[in-house]
Amino acid sequence: MTLTDQTRQIVGFVWARMLGIDDGTFDEQPAVAPLVVVDESSSAVRIVSLFGHTIISGPPAACDVLAAAQTAQLASDRRLLELLLPQHPGARTAGTARLLYCEEPSVPAALDDDLPISFDPADASTLSAQCPADDVAASGVGAAEWTATMMHVPGGNDDRPGEPHGSDPSSAPSSSAAPGAPGPVPVAAAGREIWHHALAHLGVLTRPDTRRTGLGTRIAAIAAEEAFVEGLVPQWRVPEGSVAAARIAERIGFSQAGSQTTVLLS
Numbered sequence: 001m002t003l004t005d006q007t008r009q010i011v012g013f014v015w016a017r018m019l020g021i022d023d024g025t026f027d028e029q030p031a032v033a034p035l036v037v038v039d040e041s042s043s044a045v046r047i048v049s050l051f052g053h054t055i056i057s058g059p060p061a062a063c064d065v066l067a068a069a070q071t072a073q074l075a076s077d078r079r080l081l082e083l084l085l086p087q088h089p090g091a092r093t094a095g096t097a098r099l100l101y102c103e104e105p106s107v108p109a110a111l112d113d114d115l116p117i118s119f120d121p122a123d124a125s126t127l128s129a130q131c132p133a134d135d136v137a138a139s140g141v142g143a144a145e146w147t148a149t150m151m152h153v154p155g156g157n158d159d160r161p162g163e164p165h166g167s168d169p170s171s172a173p174s175s176s177a178a179p180g181a182p183g184p185v186p187v188a189a190a191g192r193e194i195w196h197h198a199l200a201h202l203g204v205l206t207r208p209d210t211r212r213t214g215l216g217t218r219i220a221a222i223a224a225e226e227a228f229v230e231g232l233v234p235q236w237r238v239p240e241g242s243v244a245a246a247r248i249a250e251r252i253g254f255s256q257a258g259s260q261t262t263v264l265l266s
Helices: 005-019 060-067 070-076 077-085 122-127 131-137 217-228 242-251
Strands: 035-038 042-050 053-058 093-103 146-152 185-195 199-206 234-239 254-266
Touching: 005 042, 005 077, 005 199, 035 060, 035 077, 042 070, 042 093, 042 146, 053 070, 060 077, 070 077, 070 199, 070 217, 070 254, 077 093, 077 254, 122 146, 122 185, 122 199, 131 199, 146 217, 185 217, 199 217, 217 234, 217 242
Parallel strands: 035 053, 199 234
Antiparallel strands: 042 053, 042 254, 093 234, 093 254, 146 185, 185 199
């Protein structure tokens, strides 16, 4: 899906502010050479490719090395390490992520009647405690300022959290458990961080034993729809090689506008 000019302007404006460059940079024709942004206080190098533009951001010495490199080399985090290690022996890559955006998120029809949603941050925290620390950190859900958590009621729908409910309203789970019965438990969550009052940076976390059941797609769609309704442009950074996340993003209606590669220097 091609992003509209308005969405491109919003995305470009926010990234320009994040990178400390002119607000209209991404509205202009892409330059042949990358734009270099020197940040004296930075301990990392970021290569942001967006709408055909390439931006190098980092400390002076690192920027000098990368500015002399060919643009194609900047797209490989492995090649970046090779270029930076002589001056920064402790450098390590944080990976490359695709920058995806969505204008009109869609909820998959097969999951329209799904598990109840909680907007209580405590439920997202409970889920975070049940997931690997690396997954929690990558999703950003644990520190998100806004969360939506999908809850499973034990005993409901044959006790299968990944199965959508039928059309009969009486089959839908209730968040009020019977006396003595186990209460609802979190199975998937989405988090959101707002960038410059315009982008809703999203992350998704699913409990390991409930993955590949459609829950991640459903909760991501809900988060994207909530952002869209509030006048925000949903953004999702999908790590390169993350097939599952890429499939979820495609189903919801996200499209790629660029990428970000980060190398930590110390």
